[in-house]
Amino acid sequence: MDKIQNYIDGQLTDPLSGHYLENYNPAEGVVYGLIPDSDEKDVQRAVKAATKAFPVWSAMSVAERSDVLLKVADLIDRDSDLLALAESVDNGKPLSLAKSVDIPRASSNMRFFATAILHFSSESHLTDNKAINYTTRTPVGVAGCISPWNLPLYLFTWKIAPALAAGNTVVAKPSEVTPMTAYLFSKICIEAGLPSGVLNIVHGLGPKVGQAIVEHPDIPLISFTGGTATGKSIAATAAPMFKKLSLELGGKNPNIIFGDCDLKNTVDESIRASFSNQGQICLCGSRIFVQRSIYDQFLKLFLERVKALKVGDPLEAGSDIGAVVSQAHMDKVLAYIELAKKEGGEILCGGAQVKLPGRCENGYFIAPAVITGLDYNCRVNQEEIFGPVVSVMPFDSEEEVIGYANSTAYGLSATIFTENLKRAHRVSHQLKSGIVWVNCWLLRDLRTPFGGMKQSGVGREGGEEALRFFTEAKNICISLK
Ligand code: NDP
Numbered sequence: 001m002d003k004i005q006n007y008i009d010g011q012l013t014d015p016l017s018g019h020y021l022e023n024y025n026p027a028e029g030v031v032y033g034l035i036p037d038s039d040e041k042d043v044q045r046a047v048k049a050a051t052k053a054f055p056v057w058s059a060m061s062v063a064e065r066s067d068v069l070l071k072v073a074d075l076i077d078r079d080s081d082l083l084a085l086a087e088s089v090d091n092g093k094p095l096s097l098a099k100s101v102d103i104p105r106a107s108s109n110m111r112f113f114a115t116a117i118l119h120f121s122s123e124s125h126l127t128d129n130k131a132i133n134y135t136t137r138t139p140v141g142v143a144g145c146i147s148p149w150n151l152p153l154y155l156f157t158w159k160i161a162p163a164l165a166a167g168n169t170v171v172a173k174p175s176e177v178t179p180m181t182a183y184l185f186s187k188i189c190i191e192a193g194l195p196s197g198v199l200n201i202v203h204g205l206g207p208k209v210g211q212a213i214v215e216h217p218d219i220p221l222i223s224f225t226g227g228t229a230t231g232k233s234i235a236a237t238a239a240p241m242f243k244k245l246s247l248e249l250g251g252k253n254p255n256i257i258f259g260d261c262d263l264k265n266t267v268d269e270s271i272r273a274s275f276s277n278q279g280q281i282c283l284c285g286s287r288i289f290v291q292r293s294i295y296d297q298f299l300k301l302f303l304e305r306v307k308a309l310k311v312g313d314p315l316e317a318g319s320d321i322g323a324v325v326s327q328a329h330m331d332k333v334l335a336y337i338e339l340a341k342k343e344g345g346e347i348l349c350g351g352a353q354v355k356l357p358g359r360c361e362n363g364y365f366i367a368p369a370v371i372t373g374l375d376y377n378c379r380v381n382q383e384e385i386f387g388p389v390v391s392v393m394p395f396d397s398e399e400e401v402i403g404y405a406n407s408t409a410y411g412l413s414a415t416i417f418t419e420n421l422k423r424a425h426r427v428s429h430q431l432k433s434g435i436v437w438v439n440c441w442l443l444r445d446l447r448t449p450f451g452g453m454k455q456s457g458v459g460r461e462g463g464e465e466a467l468r469f470f471t472e473a474k475n476i477c478i479s480l481k
Contacts, residue, residue, distance in 0.1 A: 002033035004179055006042055006203055007186030009049035010196025015204070016041045021176060026092035026323040027314050029362030035179050038204035040212035043171065046200035047218050050142040050169040053197030058139040058167040062117050069114035069165060071192040076107035079188065083153065083181055085315075090180040091152060092323030092364065093277055094314045106153040106181075112446045113161035113466070120166075120467050132478050137471035139167030140244065144213040144222040146206075146234075149175035149325050150280040150386075156182050159223045160199060162466035171200045171219060173210050175226075177325055179203045206230065214238055223469070224248070225282075228384070228410075228455045235458070246459040246469050248282070248451055250384040251412030254405035255285030255441075256427065258398075259293035261417035265439060267301045273415055273441040275309060275368050278324050279388040282456075283413045283435070283442055287381055288392045289401050295394040299372070302392070303348060306368050311354045323364045324387055330364040333387030336380055337369060340391070343378040345371040351389065376404040384410065398427060406432045411453030415441050434460070 003020070005012040015036035023033035036042070057065070076083065083106070084098040093102070124134040145159040156174050163170050174182035186201050202209050210230075214222055214237045221244035224234050228249040238245050255273055257266055273285040290298045312319030324330050330353065337351040351369035355361060368388040374381055381391050395401040405414060413435040418424050428436040434452040437443060444450075450462035459469060 001031075002180070004033060004035050004183040004203055006036050006038060006046075007183075007189070007199070007201040008042065008046045009200065010190065012186065012190075015039070016045070021205070023090070023179065024326060025089055026325055027089070027360050027363040029327065029364060032089070033180070035176055036203040038202045038209050040208070042202050042204070043209060043212040043216060046171045046202050047142060047216050049197035050171050050200050051218055053195060054139075054141060054169045057164075057169055057195060057198045060167075062120075065165060065167065066114045066118055068192055068194050069110050069161065072188055072194065073107040073110035073114065075188040075192055076103065076110065076185075079184070080104070080107070083184055086180045086184055087152060087178075088314045088322070090178045091149065092314055092325055094319045094322045096317060096319075097277060097322075102151060102154045106157045108446065109154070109157040109161045113165040116162075116463065116467060117165035120464070122473070127477075129480060131480055134476055134478075136474045136476065137468065138474070140221050140470065140472050141168060142219050143168040143170050143470060144216070144219040145170055145172040146210050146213065146222070146224045146226065147172070147174055148226045149177035150277060150282070152178040153181035153185060155225050156185065158461065159225070162461075163223065163470045164199065166467050166470035168221075168470055169198050169200075171202060171213055173202055173204070173206075173213060176203060176205050210234075211237070217241065220244060221470070222246070223461075231457070244469065246461060247457045248461060249412075249455060249457045250386070250410060251282045251284075251452060251456050252287060252382065252384050252408045252410040253283060253285045253413045253415070253433070254431075255288045255415045256401055256405060256417065257288065257290045257294070257298060258416070258418040258420070258423065259291040260419050261294070262419060262439070263294065263298065263301065266417040267298070267305060269415070269417070269439070269441045270302060271305050271309075274390045275306070275321060275388050276442070278321055278366070279368075279390075280325065280386050281442070285415050285441065286385060286390050287376070287405075288390055289395050289404055290392060291401075292394045292396055299392060303370060306370055307349055309368055311356070311365050311367055313356065313358070313360050321365070321368055321388060323360070324366055325364070327364055329387070330366060333366055333385055333389060336383075336385045336387070336389060340371050340374060340380045343374055343380055345374040345380065345391070347371055376407055382408050398423065402427060402430045406430075409455040412456035413437065413452070
């Protein structure tokens with residue numbers, strides 16, 4: 001049985017308590033490994049190591065820091081098959097997805113910030129010929145990075161890379177639900193020669209390890225990705241301590257399809273936006289609004305495609321939909337299907353557990369569900385389900401659909417399909433979301449600001465936004481007189 005270890009002060013170590021949690025393989029529904037059930041004592045050790053490493057790491061030249069992070073990226077690429085397999089087994093996602101998206105993106109994250117830091121600059125302002133203001137941006141200290149289970153190594157590195165590139169040291173906690181690739185990543189960091197204590201990874205439960213990181217007085221900044229409820233509790237703890245906070249939270253994203261769209265592209269992208277990673281991506285478009293003129297036509301084509309998606313063993317080529325991440329999560333998603341029925345929805349396909357033959361017979365598989373007949377403001381259309389479930393609704397006017405789209409507490413991303421350029425601009429500007437895709441979905445450029453409005457988060461990640469978050473700005477004003 002695989003036994004994961006913490007990575008503290010450059011060493012792989014057991015949790016001080018000696019206690020472990022069970023790690024499930026969601027495709028088989030069985031325990032296949034053990035995870036350290038760490039506590040605040042392990043976090044304390046990690047913070048001590050990170051504090052000790054900070055003066056050396058932050059004083060290294062950016063070129064030296066960049067070199068180590070590039071080495072980490074190279075080793076991720078070297079081990080990409082191993083990492084992709086580990087991610088698929090740990091999370092339930094199709095191996096093909098882990099190979100094509102998760103792991104390549106993890107090395108891109110490292111490479112992107114390892115090189116971005118070489119070009120990072122700060123402002124200077126000439127003030128009426130009376131003074132020169134210049135701004136310095138220096139690393140803050142020990143950063144706390146907490147990440148979720150849906151894109152494990154992808155989101156873990158998305159935080160760690162800018163934090164380290166900017167010269168901070170890090171105490172990180174991956175989700176205890178999917179810790180395996182973070183563990184393999186710690187071995188890669190050792191091999192790459194990352195100095196001891198620069199990155200520390202403490203495995204364990206959110207309320208124990210995560211909370212201890214958030215509460216720690218020697219961690220002045222927290223970067224968190226996860227659910228809105230957890231984000232709220234983290235903000236409540238961190239705000240009175242005046243910590244810097246970056247929160248990337250949940251979403252309930254609208255996918256708005258106008259009558260003048262390119263229907264083939266719209267159906268293709270809508271399938272991806274709805275069901276990639278079993279619908280467990282914060283950016284998935286779970287509310288599909290279709291203009292009435294093409295509603296029937298779209299629904300027919302969309303349904304044909306959804307029914308053709310293969311729910312299957314994640315390790316088999318050709319499986320489109322793997323397992324959802326846990327029994328608890330499967331139960332939550334299925335409860336929303338029941339709620340949809342109570343709220344007057346019609347389940348046109350899917351929405352039940354799928355029993356696969358062979359090794360996956362006890363796995364957590366759900367057939368992708370398409371629901372119609374729900375009001376835009378019912379619970380199923382307002383709350384985040386985070387599974388392979390979409391609700392399709394008709395609309396008539398632009399004004400009406402903007403109201404529907406903006407009606408939830410969330411504001412992470414939105415997708416618009418139209419061939420009318422003016423409309424694309426007009427609607428994009430009126431949507432209350434941090435990201436808008438037009439005629440595409442999840443087409444990412446790592447330089448762009450990433451994050452949500454309203455209850456989808458606080459702050460932005462990506463490119464210079466991330467490097468600014470992970471540095472402290474100081475303005476120095478020099479009189480010219
Ligand atoms: P959670 O909020 O449950 O957990 C996220 C992380 O926080 C985990 O590592 C978790 O540990 C930890 N945690 C839990 N409680 C605490 C606490 N009190 N203090 C500190 N840390 C804590 O989210 P999920 O893992 O369930 O991920 C799914 C959610 O993430 C969805 O809502 C999704 O929308 C959101 N998400 C947002 C993204 C964005 O960029 N906006 C991207 C991807 C996902 P543990 O696992 O042990 O509970």
